[in-house]
Amino acid sequence: MARTSKKANRRHPLATVVLIAIGLAFTGGGYALFTSTATANTDTASSQTTVDEGSKLFASNCATCHGMNLQGTAAGPSLLGVGAASVDFQVGTGRMPLAMQGPQAMQKPAQFTADQTAALAAYVASLSPGPAVPTDDQLTNTGNATNGGELFRINCAMCHNVAGAGGALTEGKFAPELTGVESKYIYEAMLTGPQNMPVFNDHNITPEDKRDIITYLKYLQNNPSPGGFDLGNLGPVAEGLFIWIFGIGAVVAMTIWLTAKSN
Structure with missing residues (x-):
């Protein structure tokens, strides 16, 4: 009777391994959850910081023409719905801010750094979503x-x-x-x-x-033009003009020279 009770209370050889595995699973899962939450909070804080920086840049450089709420004014169009992609293009290529009014915005050296451009794009997108970068x-x-x-x-x-x-x-x-x-x-x-x-x-x-x-x-x-001199890649008009001026001109000059020589 005593022998049977002792056998029943004996721990299985794999019980220790199972307990260690369960402990590791709970520890690893808790660490992963904590790390993910901390990273998400950091990303959110970083995004909000970027938007806040973009808000300041927009107020001091863009709001005069586009309005504080992106609604537009007589001097500039509305930016509602243009998205981050439009801001990144216009600001990144230097077209905005405008140097002067004209038929269209001219490309020029960018007035903002890459980080400032990203902040402006994030701010505009935060107020009115649109196409992303x-x-x-x-x-x-x-x-x-x-x-x-x-x-x-x-x-x-x-x-x-x-x-x-x-x-x-x-x-x-x-x-x-x-x-x-x-x-x-x-x-x-x-x-x-x-x-x-x-x-x-x-x-x-x-x-x-x-x-x-x-x-x-x-x-x-x-890849360079396989046909040689590409005439500026301006198409058939430029090629036709070249033929008329130089090709036909050369034929006429040669004809005059041969006629003069025969006389």
Whole structure:
């Protein structure tokens, strides 16, 4: 009887291992929960700090034209709904703040640092959400350049030229050259439609197609013209003018020379 009771009270050999495993699970889970909460609180505090910094920058540099509540004024349009992408494009390329009134905002050296630009974008987006700044995976140059070239010729070449060399528009406006432009700004321009450019949202041109267009433009930038002298990539008008002035001119000059020599 005593032997049976002793056997019943004996601890299983794996009981210690199970207890240690349970203890580790509770300890690890509690640590992970605490760490995640602390990180989330830090991120939230950091985001709020960024928005507060953007609010100060906006009030001192942008509110005169765009209004304290982004409602716009007679001197500048409303920014409600433009999102972080539009602010990042306009401020990052130096188009804003405006140097002077004109047919369109001119690109110039940026007046704010990258962190200040991000703060302004975060502030505007916090008041009225809109298109976000594209992520790194949307800006890779590993898309389909063939598809990108077709999309560019259909949607963009009538203003920017088939080679992205830019072109004149009406009333002193122009489509800028796209050579050397950062991928981020090309994407944001398609997404937000700055100034005279139409908006190509993700329903018009998908993020994958935008990446293909960027790939095509970067291919043109990194590969010289296979035909030799490209005449500035200005298209058939420039090529036709070149032929008329130099080609036909050379033929006429040669004809006059041969006639004069025969006489």
